Amino acid sequence: MARPEPVDLAEVGLRRAHGRIIRVAGPLVVAVGIPEAKMYDVVRVGPDRLLGEIIELRRDQVSIQVYEETGDLGPGDLVEPTGAPLSVELGPGLLGSIYDGVQRPLPVLAELSGDFITRGVDAPGLSAERRWSVAPVVSTGDTVGPGDIIGLVQETPLIEHKIMVPQGIFGRVAEIRGGERTVDEQIALIGTEHGVQEVTLRQMWPVRRPRPVAGKTSPTVPLITGQRVVDTFFPLAKGGTATVPGPFGSGKTVLQHALAKWADAQIIIFIGCGERGNEMTDVLTEFPRLIDPHSGRPLMERTVLIANTSNMPVAAREASIYTGITIAEYYRDMGYDVALQADSTSRWAEALREISGRLEEMPGEEGYPAYLSSRLAAFYERAGNVRAEGSPERRGSITVIGSVSPPGGDLSEPVVQATLRVVKVFWGLEDKLAYERHFPAINWLISYSLYADRLSEWWGAEVDPAFPKARREAMAVMQVESELKEIVRLVGADSLSLGERLILETAKMIREDFLQQNAFDEKDTFTSIARQFHMLDLIMSWHRLALKAAEAGEPLERVLAAPVREAISKTKFLTDDELSRFAEIKEELSSTYE
């Protein structure tokens, strides 16, 4: 068994700050002798210098959650405080990276320790060797403050990285250097009241503290995903929050891929938090192959993946969503729209519960700590639409889509309930619909979007004034359908009135020709908002005209047999170049029924 090098006691004596372990219980370690310990400071534990974080202080006892396996640690082992909180490295090179929950790059770990992640391996989040071409945008003598952009780096062909002045630095640019730089090389010197400060490409930010902004605004613009059920029925706003429960086999992964691929956000952060290894492998192999449809470039050029699978250390799972959202905030501050997907927040909550149990805290509901809902709320609150600090003025947003994995599909459990209280959009994926091959399997009766009204206005203004009405009518039809189906089940279809039978037909069209969308069909996979409106408009127009015709005495069979319905059902496969086709079909519709 590998034992550490003997500790040089003289050296320890010199660095008196070292504490010593007095207890080890799973991922929790208790130490004494760290008088300067601060909450959430990072410490290095034991001979392998495992990464840990201080999560409780009691008199002189310090409780530490350790981000790696604690086997082989014991009382007496040393604990070395770093004096800094758990932080991520920010700078060019984040995009395209694959990290674990505490920002260790997984491909680099594989080079260091092989196919298995062994204890104590560490690597910086940003490559120290890689050189970036820096183009300064300020000159010597300019006055700058936090958040001001001083230079640009073309991080990937898709994304221009903006170098911002770090927090707390106000002053005059004493020196600025462009050219090929590594992340550690000085690119600017700024003379401040407290002396000259150096700026490098690599900047640190503590993950548990939201990055400051100049101001926050309410979301008003939709995040367009090209998924009809999402954009039209249950829209998500840029800067908004959504949650999606994913029972077994409900097609959650396909939906996530579709969102990552099509959402009109510039940066995608995907956090695999406590999920399956093979599933993560699927993401890790699929994402690099996905092509960004808006630019034709690999999607990874605007993506950061964070993978902390269920068998990786539980404390790192707890940290992973904070690592992810801090990176998201960094790009938001540059003025980008960021979409962050966290899969699954239930696993994160379980990590929280596990650590809380080890701390012997008083449990709340189902053993979760009482602060579960406030932590969840604080996480989702880091989403939003902001005016970034510094000049030039820029706006950015973070949209958070968190999935939940309710045990036994029970939506009344604490994580789902705490999540529903804070998020504004709920996409109720259902396995039942998936079995019927209705994809995306979002149940239109239980789902909701609190942005719908506000975004309907946007649609009304940007797409077509008739949109809000068409949407409302369509949703009403679906609601009535569910009631009518109940009646049909009990007493049969014969008891329905003419209008009611037409509603069933229209609902069927909405379901099959509008809500169902094939993610694997080249054309069907993305529908622009203009086409979404026209498709819905056609169906609702058909409803009105068919109803009129039927009420005027036309036999229902003939109304339903009209070939124009076939044409409507094929509109899924039209492209934006064929928008004129919608007018033709509408023409045909009028001539058929009038």
Place this chain on the structure above:
Amino acid sequence: MNRDYLTIRDVVGPLVYVERITDVKYGELVDLQFPDGRVSRGQVLDISEEVAVVQSFESTQGIDTNQTKVRFIGHGLELGVSGDMLGRVFDGLGKPKDGGPRILPKKRLDVNGSPINPVERAYPDDFIETGISAIDGMNPLVRGQKLPIFSGAGLPHAKLSAQIARQGKVLSGEGEFAVVFGAFGITFEEADFFIKEFRRTAAIKRSVLFINLADDPPVERLATPRVALTAAEYLAFELGMHVLVIMTDMTYYCEALREVSSARREVPGRRGYPGYLYTDLASIYERAGRIKGRPGSITQLPVLTMTDDDKTHPIPDLTGYITEGQIILSRDLHRRDIYPPIDVMPSLSRLKEKGIGAEKTREDHSGLSNQLFSAYARGKEARELAVILGEQALSETDQIYLRFATDYEERFVNQGEDERRTIGETLDLGWSLLAELPREELKRVKPEHIDKFLGNRVA
């Protein structure tokens, strides 16, 4: 470095509290030497300056606080591994149980293993032909997958898993196959069934068995799956074999975990199971997989008996969230004497689509299984209706579907315990069942496949 102590303070259930100890590490292995000379293995679960909490793998009966000696061994639980393990039977901690010689280890490995780096995993997509239609045709197993069998008391999960172990083979035919069998908490009879079964079919030569019986110490069960998987990892990733790991019964494992947790007075989660059950189960199930650039693979087939056939119980529920699908056995089919009684509707193989198709099995596989799924679902609905209204009241189409559902269960799902159907036979059987349905009902299969495979078949 061995250190002996006579300082046991408390004994609570399987837990032994040892005080006044120095230099003890978390997870360290312990020998408890009882006054009567018996020695029990144990492991440090919690360690502070004052006291080490040791879980004893064997019963604490006969232990006392004066004479029992505690020896700290200086390392965690390890397994000595070698290719010679094949063909042998061990106890739950890896000691030979078959009267054979000790294994001369090539290596000693920590039984806890290390997580596979997600970027080094290779996605599982090699179809394993088990010869069982309800699995191959509907919910196929692929190399590197973890696919549990959700069973219930009295259902033939043992027969089924033995059959899969016996018949499973990969169509590409490359690589050596091995079976690692981990039994925890099952009865002598059940274990004996497996051992006999492996001997009968000579499968024993390529198997390694780790057996912890119902009357063996429950705490030992916490180690057994890890010991078995350590052996499997060695065979798979060092010797390049394709290893099928059968673990039965996960329910007893979880109960042992709960027992230790409650002895430690931990805050219980759902149904008294500890809050870390998910993480703990993941550390077992996630050891399945394939690694880029290495020839071997680990495929897991854990078996668990559901309490009262309830799949929302924490054990099946959390298992389902970690594994890539599940095979559910149905009491109803079993009563009707259908073997294997696999309920195909709620069963699922999440890795199905990547493991089947033209190059892997046959081009019609995906469409055909979707068609069978939907037709069977329709047939079952018709059956429910028939119960209420009577068969006569069904429409003609519903009657056809009703017949289809029955035929599907009796001819497709049902098969002999020693019957091995090739994937071709399974798919052809599927088509011959579809021949009962009107052509226009076959909407999920491609027309060209209908022409090619259904042809002029008549039911």
